[in-house]
Amino acid sequence: MKQAFFVEEMKKITKVFGTQNYPQDRLRLIWEQVADLSEWQFTKIVEHFCADRNVNYPPMRKDFIEEAHRQRSTQKEQETKQFAKMIEQPVTDGSALKNFLDQLGARSIKEAIFKKRGGVK
Numbered sequence: 001m002k003q004a005f006f007v008e009e010m011k012k013i014t015k016v017f018g019t020q021n022y023p024q025d026r027l028r029l030i031w032e033q034v035a036d037l038s039e040w041q042f043t044k045i046v047e048h049f050c051a052d053r054n055v056n057y058p059p060m061r062k063d064f065i066e067e068a069h070r071q072r073s074t075q076k077e078q079e080t081k082q083f084a085k086m087i088e089q090p091v092t093d094g095s096a097l098k099n100f101l102d103q104l105g106a107r108s109i110k111e112a113i114f115k116k117r118g119g120v121k
Contacts, residue, residue: 001034001035001036001037001038001039001041001042002039003031003035005039005042006031006034006035006042007027009042009043009046010022010027010030010046012046012050013046013049013050013058013059016049016050016053016055017049017053017055017058017059018058021058021060022058026060026061029061030061030064033061033064033065033068034064034068037068037071037072041068041071041072041075042071044071045064045067045068045071048067049063049067084110086109088108088110097109
């Protein structure tokens with residue numbers, strides 16, 4: 001995420017929870033914890049805080065860290081599921097991967113990894 005996007009999203013937070021709760025040093029510390037997130041992930045965090053948080057309890061750095069962790073975990077789970085589906089698919093084109101799998105006697109990457117073979121023949 002770009003810092004300019006972060007600043008714009010944090011304006012939404014300060015509008016709901018008050019600018020007095022987010023001095024520049026706190027904003028910098030929050031930025032350091034969430035800079036690696038995508039814009040979509042950070043928007044989800046901001047929307048969550050604005051919609052579900054009592055205005056008397058503004059989200060602090062720790063809260064952003066926890067939500068960022070949830071976003072990263074969700075992304076990792078989705079990527080893992082997507083990868084698992086991908087490696088189960090048989091390789092059907094005439095690629096070098098297909099030729100290599102044929103030498104192993106496997107139809108997919110998963111099959112090549114988990115089948116016990118005597119090596120490339």
